[in-house]
Amino acid sequence: MQKAGFPAFSFYKSYLRKKILRMISTSEAKQLILDQSKPLPVTELPLAKLSNEVLAADVKTKTHSPPFHQSAMDGYAIRFEDAKFFTHLKLTGGVIAGKANTQKLMKGTAMRIFTGAAVPAGADTVVMQEHTRNDKSGLVLTSLPLLQKGANIRVKGSQIKRGQTALSKGHVLNAASVGYLAMLGIDMVKVYKRPSIGIIATGNELQLPGKALSGSQIYESNTFTLQALLAEMHFGKVTAKRVRDNEAVILTALKKALSAYDVLLITGGISVGDYDLVAPALEKIGVKTIFHKVAQKPGKPFFFGTKGKKLVFALPGNPAAVLTCFLQYVKPALQKMMGYPSVCISSFTAVSKNDFSKKTGLTHFLKARVDVNGQVEVLTGQESYLLNTYALANCLIEVPAESTGFLKGEQVLVHRF
Numbered sequence: 001m002q003k004a005g006f007p008a009f010s011f012y013k014s015y016l017r018k019k020i021l022r023m024i025s026t027s028e029a030k031q032l033i034l035d036q037s038k039p040l041p042v043t044e045l046p047l048a049k050l051s052n053e054v055l056a057a058d059v060k061t062k063t064h065s066p067p068f069h070q071s072a073m074d075g076y077a078i079r080f081e082d083a084k085f086f087t088h089l090k091l092t093g094g095v096i097a098g099k100a101n102t103q104k105l106m107k108g109t110a111m112r113i114f115t116g117a118a119v120p121a122g123a124d125t126v127v128m129q130e131h132t133r134n135d136k137s138g139l140v141l142t143s144l145p146l147l148q149k150g151a152n153i154r155v156k157g158s159q160i161k162r163g164q165t166a167l168s169k170g171h172v173l174n175a176a177s178v179g180y181l182a183m184l185g186i187d188m189v190k191v192y193k194r195p196s197i198g199i200i201a202t203g204n205e206l207q208l209p210g211k212a213l214s215g216s217q218i219y220e221s222n223t224f225t226l227q228a229l230l231a232e233m234h235f236g237k238v239t240a241k242r243v244r245d246n247e248a249v250i251l252t253a254l255k256k257a258l259s260a261y262d263v264l265l266i267t268g269g270i271s272v273g274d275y276d277l278v279a280p281a282l283e284k285i286g287v288k289t290i291f292h293k294v295a296q297k298p299g300k301p302f303f304f305g306t307k308g309k310k311l312v313f314a315l316p317g318n319p320a321a322v323l324t325c326f327l328q329y330v331k332p333a334l335q336k337m338m339g340y341p342s343v344c345i346s347s348f349t350a351v352s353k354n355d356f357s358k359k360t361g362l363t364h365f366l367k368a369r370v371d372v373n374g375q376v377e378v379l380t381g382q383e384s385y386l387l388n389t390y391a392l393a394n395c396l397i398e399v400p401a402e403s404t405g406f407l408k409g410e411q412v413l414v415h416r417f
Contacts, residue, residue, distance in 0.1 A: 023293040025401065026328070026363045029304070032290050033329055034343065036306050037336040040193040040262065050178050051234035053191035054339035055171045061164060061184045064157035069119040071095075073152040076132055076139060077111045077123035080149040088138035095120055110139045119153055126152035160184070170341035192339030195262035195311075197230060199223050199240035200253055202269035202278060203317060206242055221387065222267040222315075222322045229326055233334065245275040254278075255285055262310055262337070265330065268317030271301040278314050279303055287312050295401055296363045298384035299325045311337075318384035324365045324396065327417065346416040350376040352397075357405035367393040368414070376414055393417075 024032075042056040071077065082089060086108050094112035095101045105111055105122035113119070113126060131143040141147065160166055166184055167177060173191070181189065206220035207213055223240035230238050243253045250269070257264050269278035270292075279292060287305040294302045298321035303314035313330050315322045332343045353375050358364055367389045370376040376397060381389035396415045399405065406412055 022291070023295045023300070024291050026294060026296050026398075029291060029294045029302070030329060030332070033304055033311075033333050034336055036290065036304075036311060037333040038309060039339040040195060040337055042190050043193045044188050044190050046188055047178050047182055047186075050173050050189070050191070053173050053194070054341070055167055055169050055173065056190040056192050056339060058169050059166045059181065059186060059189055061160055061162060061166045061186070063185055064162050065159040065184055066154050066156055069156050070154040071113045071115055071117050071119055071126050071152065072154050073126055073128050074114050075129045075152065076127045077105060077113045077120055078125050078127055078141075079105060079107065079123060080125045080147070082108055082110075083125075083141055083144055083147055088135075088140060090138045091134075124153070125149055128152060170339065172340065192337075194235065195334060195337045196260070197235065197238050197263045197265065197334075198257040198261035199226050199238060199265045199267075200257060201240065201242045201267045202245060202250060203242075204245045204275075208242075221319050222317070225319065225323055225387075226265055226267070226326065229323075229331070233331065245269060245277060247277055247281065250277050250281045251284065254281055258285065258287070258307055258310060258312070263330075263334065264310070264312045265326075266312070266314040267322055268315075270303050270314040270316060282312060282314065295361065296324075296365065298365065300362070302329070304329070316384070319387045320367070320384045320390055323387075323390055327396070327415070328365065347398075348414055348416070349411045350374050350414045352406055352408055352410050352412045353377040355405070355407050356397075356399065358399060358403070360402055360404060363401045364397075364399040365415075366397040366399065368395050368397045369393055370395050370414055370416070376412060 045053065077095065078089060089110040090108060092106070092109045092111055093103055095117040096114050097116035101118055101120050103120055105120045111120055111123065119126065125147070127141055127147065131141065131146070133140050133142055166181065166186070171177065201220055201223045203220070205217050207217040209219050213219070220242060223242070227238050227240060241253055243249050266278055269276045282303070282305055283289065287307045290304045290306060292303045294300060298318060299316050301316050302325050305312045311333060313325070315325045328345065332345065336343045350370050351374065354377060356366065356378050366382055367379050368376050369379060369392060376395065378397060379389045379393055394417055398413045398415060
């Protein structure tokens with residue numbers, strides 16, 4: 001029986017006897033995670049269900065685009081040569097979008113035409129209606145010096161020809177990509193599956209927002225932060241579970257989650273306190289520890305492990321550490337699992353607007369804000385429990401482990417959110 005008040009001590013002490021927790025660098029941690037992150041199997045999805053998926057195969061078109069010579073304007077279809085020799089052109093009908101037209105444009109004539117309509121055979125130019133006038137003798141072209149052969153015609157196949165590759169394997173499908181595929185008549189494409197994700201928050205002190213606090217409870221924010229971050233990556237609804245600091249409860253929750261999800265995100269319970277039960281529980285259910293300590297601030301007690309092809313990220317409980325670890329480590333891993341051709345954090349250098357000093361040994365990720373002039377300011381409130389500063393930040397400044405800081409006016413490494 002465990003001693004009253006210390007339900008986790010014997011459990012964690014046993015874990016520590018087996019493990020020597022080596023603190024690794026941030027670059028080592030990132031590489032180890034990416035080495036274990038593999039693209040998931042290929043699936044086929046309709047266009048309506050695509051949201052930043054990655055193509056798993058080249059997409060070739062089965063049609064020309066445009067599929068015919070198409071008018072780009074409301075105006076008149078003419079033969080360019082006729083503009084030189086005729087003062088008036090005889091109107092012989094009209095062409096509207098969506099309707100077939102078998103009538104051929106003859107010498108000395110013009111046809112009314114509307115945007116998107118097929119250019120009639122024999123015509124090679126469309127004159128904007130603003131550059132014409134009608135009188136009793138026919139159509140008069142009023143801007144002849146400006147007229148060019150082929151004007152205002154979208155040539156058949158000018159966007160892409162039948163059999164060509166529309167989009168290549170590895171392309172990340174944005175809204176324009178989806179519209180482009182629809183324009184080509186393509187309704188299904190092969191993409192890499194998105195990983196399924198489970199979230200577990202641990203802690204006896206956690207209370208849901210909207211409910212009254214009692215004792216030393218605090219409102220739980222980490223699951224909401226993670227769900228919002230995943231929504232930004234176009235993941236659908238991701239459910240979260242909250243569990244007490246109890247060995248049996250945590251073991252049960254972890255087992256169920258690992259059987260159900262490709263990726264498991266855990267917050268809290270991963271440090272070295274008496275109630276930090278997550279690491280030994282993960283070992284007990286067969287999760288292989290890849291690392292369990294990173295030389296960084298915030299987020300030093302950060303765990304990464306695997307079980308088969310499944311990834312497990314155990315993040316510290318402090319809210320700012322959760323956000324930082326997700327942006328630096330979890331997001332790139334998810335992107336690689338989704339088949340992204342290259343995984344990198346958006347980084348650049350900027351001029352610092354203030355000073356910052358630290359001791360060597362840990363890489364620091366500082367909540368900061370970069371302005372339109374390319375200058376970046378370290379924000380007040382860098383403690384790992386503070387989210388108010390993160391809410392105002394739009395980037396992180398990375399200060400290397402061996403650095404003692406920087407001065408105002410110096411170039412610093414910036415990671416944009």
